[in-house]
Amino acid sequence: MNFELKEFTNIPNCYHSFNVVNDSQFENTCENLIKEMSFFFKQASFEGLKILNPNPIEKIPQYFSSNNLIYLNVRDGIRESQIIYQLAHEMCHYFMSTGIKNDELKYFEETLCDLSSHFFLRNKPQKIHKVYDDEALMNITEIDLSSSTSYDRYNREQNTYIAKLLLPIFEKNPSLWSEVPKLANIEASTIGKLLDLWKNKATSEHKKAIQEIQNIFK
Incomplete structure (x- = not known):
């Protein structure tokens, strides 16, 4: 497939x-979503x-860090909820x-990225987010979480x-997204250690929110 690259109009x-x-x-x-996420993640430049x-x-969305490449898989340009x-x-x-x-903790990264989809859809009108958001969250099966288990x-x-x-937790503390990139620089063997080290790296205003996340993993 031939991809003819064009620069975003305003990015x-x-x-x-x-x-x-x-x-x-x-x-x-x-463009609207990138600008919104840039504000929350505190990142203003995009390096190509x-x-x-x-x-x-x-036939799935993918991100390749080696060449700053995101693939989406949307059939047309009008499915706003699917794009977001x-x-x-x-x-x-x-x-x-x-x-x-740590590959054994990659599930937490995938969880945060799943959370990102729901969080940023929730800022949109009900008609945009209801199919991808509320239904998925309401019907999800409860599981018992442990800080010592790899998922x-x-x-x-x-x-x-x-x-x-x-x-x-993130809706109450939306600026917590600015702390998420710090997770990439942490060496940890368990989710408990990862969250503890993350909290240590976080600014004082976000430590309480990360403690709430720690409380989820018993």
């Missing part, structure tokens, strides 16, 4: 190629980030750069359940 050094009929609407939806659609490799849901997840990976170091990175039901528990 320097950030490029896109969508291969859809409604290219301008697709660009506008992505490329957002391409659709994914020619696998996918891009918010992959942009969270992008803001975390190389991601959490499957790609267990979406498990990750969505943890995201459901994290959502009110």
Whole structure:
């Protein structure tokens, strides 16, 4: 597939190629979300980030840190909720750069990226977020969490359940997103140690919120 890169109209050094009929609407939806997330994550520059659609490799959204590349997989440019849901997840990976170091704790990164989808959809009108947000969270199965257990990175039901528990913490403390990139620079063997070290790195205003996250993992 031929991707003809174009710079975003209002975001320097950030490029896109969508291969859809409604290219301008697709660009506008992505641009608004990127700017919103940039505010919460406290990152203003994008170092040649490329957002391409659709994914020619696998029919799923993906982020490749090695070349600052995000693939979305949206059939046209008018599915605003689908664009936001996918891009918010992959942009969270992008803001975390190389991601959490320990593979056994990658599930927490996936959980935060799942949370990002729900969080940023919730800032949109009900008609936009209801299909991807409320229904998924309301129907998720409860699981017993432990600070000493390693979970499957790609267990979406498990990750969505943890995201459901994290959502009110982040909604109450939205500036906590600015602390998330710090997780990529922490060496830890368990989620308990990861969260403890994260809290130590966090600014004083966010330590209480991270303690609330620690309380989720018994």
